[in-house]
Amino acid sequence: MTRLPERLGEFASALLAPERPVPEGLVGPDGEPSARRFAVYRNNVFVGLIDALRAGFPCTVRLVGDEFFAAMARVFAAATPPSSPVLLRYGAEFPDFIASFPPAESLPYLADVARIERAATEAYHEREAVPLTPSALAGVPPDQASMLRFRLHPSVRLLRSPYPAFTIWRMNAADGKPAPVDLSEAQDTMVLRPDAEVDVRQVVPASHDFVAALGRGLALSQATETALAKDSDFDLSENLRELIQMGAFIGFELETRGAQP
């Protein structure tokens, strides 16, 4: 008799590879093999995973149509089944897969739209953290402000695209209206969930680089230099005000005095 590990192993392999024969000894009520019965399990696995991806990438579904999406998701699922039973994590590699999926080549922005969707899902499930209020900065001596190191909200995600990925994402969201776009326009996107709602917004390239630099732990002065290198018109106080208003920071440190608050 075949031992349990081999038995489940051949079952699992045949599930994910439709070209493989149904393992022996899996039978219907007459004791005879039944491919149709095994096919129920094969189908369940793929339907479940495709549904999970469909739920996580609704704009991508809208852009390519459900039939194309399901076919694309099926190829991904067969090659990259989930590694965790926590399916809300599934699909992190899907945007990269889309970028390398030849049949989707005619939509070069598709992977970046999917990256925005993935970032929004991650932000949705990210741990809770209370954003910094504007008054929290009141006690910082002006001469030390340049030394501030902000801690970003854990849900912050930044995305850079050579395409108008944000606009395409926005127009294909549930309440969006598709309209012609200029595909030569590059767009950066910032995703954040400071409270109950996920905030997805377009940011200018200098702001993107500024937040990215703060996220790497650079002091305010260094992050400002990075932003100014991208755009000499970068306005520090306006950016700081807007980021605090968005809830993008959860704390800061002053090198001389340790962690605040």
Place this chain on the structure above:
Amino acid sequence: MGIHQTGHAAERGIPARAGVSLKADHYRTIIETRPDMGFFEVHAENYMGAGGPPHRYLTAIREHYPLSLHGVGLSIGADRPLDQAHLQRLKALSKRYEPGLVSEHLAWSSHGTSYLDDLLPLPYTDDALSRICQHIDQVQTGLDRQMLLENPATYLWFKESTWRETDFIREIARRTGCGLLLDVNNAHVASTNQQWDARAYINDFPLDRVQQIHLAGHSRQTDEKGRPLLIDSHDRSVDERVWNLFSQVIQRIGPVPTLIEWDTNIPAWPELQAQAVMAEALMGLSNTEEQRHDTLA
């Protein structure tokens, strides 16, 4: 089991009433209208994110209702060691929400490094039995509480099986001390697919161990020989034959916490609630006989 001090306003224990699957579509309706419902049940894995709206809603709903926690990803039947990280996640959820019942499946869903996202069938052999019992021991030790094991909906049979399903489940419960979740729809689906007598299955089932019942809808296909092949789809209302089997169980053991499962094609709240009302009517918990007939009609 004593009454535990909990941080939640609602009791920890699940009453012998009907409950329904908690779905995101219904979060707001439940919070805003506070419907009369015995309990809610969630799939544990859907609440294993670090934070976010799912936890906010579940916390708010847990304030007012008992909760049962139903795992779908522990892969108790797998040939590999139990995923300790996943068990820890389940434990954390159990501590956080203090569910009245915690259940998992007689099935496997992970192999190697892959999660296969389905409740896959097992051979009912001595080999599988001892592995399953080891895993259930680990779960109950890890969670520091009893778990319930659910009977599966199966589409095929492993030729090497030497145990009848009901005997296999009875032996697992005897060896591990776990409780049982009798999924009456699964019993009907498996019995139809395997050409067993569903009423005999219920009679043979170790009903004295049953602490919870699941009811759900199924869809109907046929296999290559034209035999009925029922699919445990959870996408519609409970079938007439499943209601009848449920009544048979209730006649034997009286009212039990009974869940209406509905996981795809989620209906509007009133339709789901009506299924729970039906279950309570059949348990003799509704006010009048007329109400029961109205629901049946």
